[in-house]
Amino acid sequence: MLLLAALDGLAYGSLIFLVAVGLSLIFGVLGIVNVAHGSFYAIGAYVAAAGVLAISAAGLPTWLAFPTLLIAAALVGILVGGLVEIALLRRVYGKEEVLQLIVTFAVFMILEDAQKVVFGVQPYFANAPMNWLGTVEVFGIFYTTYQLILMPLVAAAVLLGLRFFLRRTSFGRAIVAVTQDREAATAMGIDAARVYLITFIIGASLAALGGALASATTSLTPGIGAGTLVLSFAVAATAGLGRIEGAAVAALLIGLGRSVAVYFAPEFDVLIPYLIMMLVLLVRPQGLFSTVQTRKV
Amino acid sequence: MKTMKLALAALAGTLLASSALAQDKPKELVVGIATFLSGPASVFGVPGRNAADLLIAEINAKGGVLGVPLKPVYVDEGAGTNQLLSEYRRVVQEQGAQVMLGAISSGSCNALAPVAEDLKVVNVMWDCGTQTIFEDGKWKYSVRTQAHAGAEMMATLLYLMKVKPDFKSVAVVNQDYAWGRESWALLQAGLKALKPDVKVVAELFPKFGAPDFSTEITRLSALRPDVVISTSWGGDLDTFVQQAAARGLLKQSTFVLPLAESSLERLGNVLPEGVIVGSRGDHYWLHPKYKSTPEMQSFVKAYKDKTGVYPIYPTFHMQQALTGLVKAYEKAGAGGKWPSKEEVIAAFEGLEFKSLTGTITIRGDHQGLEDQLLGTTKRVPDYPFAVYDKMALYPGKLVTTPLGEKSLDWFAKVKPDLVTDKSIETFDYAK
Numbered sequence: 001m002l003l004l005a006a007l008d009g010l011a012y013g014s015l016i017f018l019v020a021v022g023l024s025l026i027f028g029v030l031g032i033v034n035v036a037h038g039s040f041y042a043i044g045a046y047v048a049a050a051g052v053l054a055i056s057a058a059g060l061p062t063w064l065a066f067p068t069l070l071i072a073a074a075l076v077g078i079l080v081g082g083l084v085e086i087a088l089l090r091r092v093y094g095k096e097e098v099l100q101l102i103v104t105f106a107v108f109m110i111l112e113d114a115q116k117v118v119f120g121v122q123p124y125f126a127n128a129p130m131n132w133l134g135t136v137e138v139f140g141i142f143y144t145t146y147q148l149i150l151m152p153l154v155a156a157a158v159l160l161g162l163r164f165f166l167r168r169t170s171f172g173r174a175i176v177a178v179t180q181d182r183e184a185a186t187a188m189g190i191d192a193a194r195v196y197l198i199t200f201i202i203g204a205s206l207a208a209l210g211g212a213l214a215s216a217t218t219s220l221t222p223g224i225g226a227g228t229l230v231l232s233f234a235v236a237a238t239a240g241l242g243r244i245e246g247a248a249v250a251a252l253l254i255g256l257g258r259s260v261a262v263y264f265a266p267e268f269d270v271l272i273p274y275l276i277m278m279l280v281l282l283v284r285p286q287g288l289f290s291t292v293q294t295r296k297v
Numbered sequence: 298m299k300t301m302k303l304a305l306a307a308l309a310g311t312l313l314a315s316s317a318l319a320q321d322k323p324k325e326l327v328v329g330i331a332t333f334l335s336g337p338a339s340v341f342g343v344p345g346r347n348a349a350d351l352l353i354a355e356i357n358a359k360g361g362v363l364g365v366p367l368k369p370v371y372v373d374e375g376a377g378t379n380q381l382l383s384e385y386r387r388v389v390q391e392q393g394a395q396v397m398l399g400a401i402s403s404g405s406c407n408a409l410a411p412v413a414e415d416l417k418v419v420n421v422m423w424d425c426g427t428q429t430i431f432e433d434g435k436w437k438y439s440v441r442t443q444a445h446a447g448a449e450m451m452a453t454l455l456y457l458m459k460v461k462p463d464f465k466s467v468a469v470v471n472q473d474y475a476w477g478r479e480s481w482a483l484l485q486a487g488l489k490a491l492k493p494d495v496k497v498v499a500e501l502f503p504k505f506g507a508p509d510f511s512t513e514i515t516r517l518s519a520l521r522p523d524v525v526i527s528t529s530w531g532g533d534l535d536t537f538v539q540q541a542a543a544r545g546l547l548k549q550s551t552f553v554l555p556l557a558e559s560s561l562e563r564l565g566n567v568l569p570e571g572v573i574v575g576s577r578g579d580h581y582w583l584h585p586k587y588k589s590t591p592e593m594q595s596f597v598k599a600y601k602d603k604t605g606v607y608p609i610y611p612t613f614h615m616q617q618a619l620t621g622l623v624k625a626y627e628k629a630g631a632g633g634k635w636p637s638k639e640e641v642i643a644a645f646e647g648l649e650f651k652s653l654t655g656t657i658t659i660r661g662d663h664q665g666l667e668d669q670l671l672g673t674t675k676r677v678p679d680y681p682f683a684v685y686d687k688m689a690l691y692p693g694k695l696v697t698t699p700l701g702e703k704s705l706d707w708f709a710k711v712k713p714d715l716v717t718d719k720s721i722e723t724f725d726y727a728k
Contacts, residue, residue, distance in 0.1 A: 221532030
């Protein structure tokens with residue numbers, strides 16, 4: 001039973017990780033709690049679903065849906081994320097946190113309505129990629145290959161890719177430098193504005209990738225962004241905002257906790273992510289993986 | 298001089314009288330309509346608004362109500378209860394609505410009924426299902442033009458007992474809010490009375506709007522209940538069915554989905570044969586008795602032309618709310634004068650009117666009696682989605698909790714002979 005619950009937790013945690021890690025990255029570098037992150041998830045999902053449905057309607061091979069999911073996520077991250085950063089966010093860097101929250105919340109509300117205008121309110125289904133990959137059997141229980149294998153693989157690839165990018169590439173190191181000390185990094189010739197823009201685009205693309213992957217497993221209705229946003233906040237806060245590896249562990253912890261709850265105490269399944277978050281924050285208010293911040297003089 | 302004063306007084310009196318008459322019969326009848334225009338429930342609310350726009354245009358094209366055209370004003374239920382209540386008041390007090398159609402959510406209906414009493418406005422509950430509203434309270438100004446959850450769940454139970462009498466275990470996966478909990482409480486009470494040996498192996502209540510049911514599906518796959526019931530609706534139901542189908546669960550257990558009429562077209566080829574489906578009433582655009590009537594064909598065509606999809610039950614609920622309203626005004630205004638709000642509400646009591654499908658009767662407690670249609674899914678070449686087969690039509694009077702009783706108490710004492718009552722009509726799918 002516990003193994004089955006763990007497998008469900010793995011699939012669920014992988015999806016939440018993708019969204020939460022984008023949120024964490026943006027906070028870690030830009031210092032902004034981005035409420036609009038839920039919209040990037042939702043728009044990524046809708047654009048991906050529209051692409052997959054267009055492929056089906058055109059009678060093209062189903063495997064084309066997989067690159068479509070990636071392209072949709074990148075497009076949403078670059079176009080919508082880039083626009084939001086350039087037009088709005090760079091005006092509020094360094095301002096009061098409450099102002100930043102209001103701005104990103106306003107963006108969230110505007111994008112929610114824009115999404116309804118563009119995609120309507122009818123639920124969207126684009127499950128062809130999930131069905132195409134078929135099922136795998138574990139102890140007599142059938143899982144979809146898409147959820148049990150593909151999504152954790154993508155999540156692992158994103159985690160490793162981000163680690164490599166931030167530690168081994170020059171631009172990644174520039175991001176880390178700006179995170180540590182923007183002024184010093186700028187003095188060393190790093191274009192902080194460019195770092196902020198690209199980081200925001202990467203973060204938004206990760207949220208959109210979460211949505212794009214989820215679009216094959218779920219029906220898309222108005223409001224999907226809000227639910228995922230709240231859960232990814234819980235993951236990011238549990239890990240410690242800005243912690244990438246921590247987000248992976250927290251997502252797995254929360255995914256597993258939820259699955260175990262459905263098995264043994266179904267009435268707690270909605271509560272469990274927040275219960276875990278609360279317990280962690282009571283013991284470690286800065287989150288599971290945060291280190292003590294040094295104060296600049 | 299005295300004659301002049303008398304003449305002026307007479308003139309003033311005439312003007313006042315004509316002014317009063319003009320007030321009595323308004324230039325337009327403002328109808329406030331509370332429906333979900335935002336949030337996940339807008340998948341039901343917007344079809345309701347689309348139907349209202351279509352039907353009100355038709356009513357007005359025929360001269361309106363007693364010669365007065367209807368003017369809809371929409372209020373978004375998705376903005377939350379507090380906002381809904383203030384908007385509801387504003388539409389009545391500032392925009393002069395004499396009638397309000399509210400609402401979809403049972404929570405909204407519970408909140409609006411006392412406000413309607415306060416404002417003394419005719420309040421037609423056009424879609425909400427909670428059975429408690431007229432069982433626990435008496436509302437003079439509110440009326441419901443469709444069935445309640447009691448009738449819908451009783452018909453579901455009777456149909457399940459009829460088509461799969463030998464089931465031994467059951468699991469439920471309902472949305473975690475009032476509807477999911479209340480509908481299961483009713484079904485469970487009925488199951489205890491009709492089939493006390495049945496084992497409930499899982500009671501799962503994922504949150505409203507949950508995007509992932511994988512864990513629930515794994516658990517059901519492991520438990521292998523004979524019957525899985527879900528009274529979920531909208532995107533939640535679509536997601537659950539989609540994920541369950543992908544993992545073969547729909548073939549492992551008999552699924553009972555009392556609200557699935559509204560998902561058939563969207564689910565396309567995902568929903569297999571053999572799933573028990575219901576319509577929250579007898580709403581079904583392929584209703585075996587009414588699919589060929591000119592009214593149904595005209596409505597289905599107009600709705601499909603406007604929206605690109607077939608009508609689902611909220612659109613039928615809107616149709617019967619507006620039809621009931623027009624009939625109540627006509628009954629109350631039969632003497633030729635424009636009726637007061639009190640006269641309209643009084644006219645609803647005992648009113649019988651034809652919907653696009655069956656006939657609706659409004660009882661003395663302001664609760665509508667409405668037939669219930671259930672069926673089992675079948676795949677046919679005529680449509681790219683599942684249709685109803687092996688249908689059973691339950692008369693509203695048979696499945697609705699008797700006047701003065703509470704549904705939960707009535708369910709607890711239901712007798713098995715109700716399953717085979719002679720008033721139940723049956724039909725198979727026919728092209």
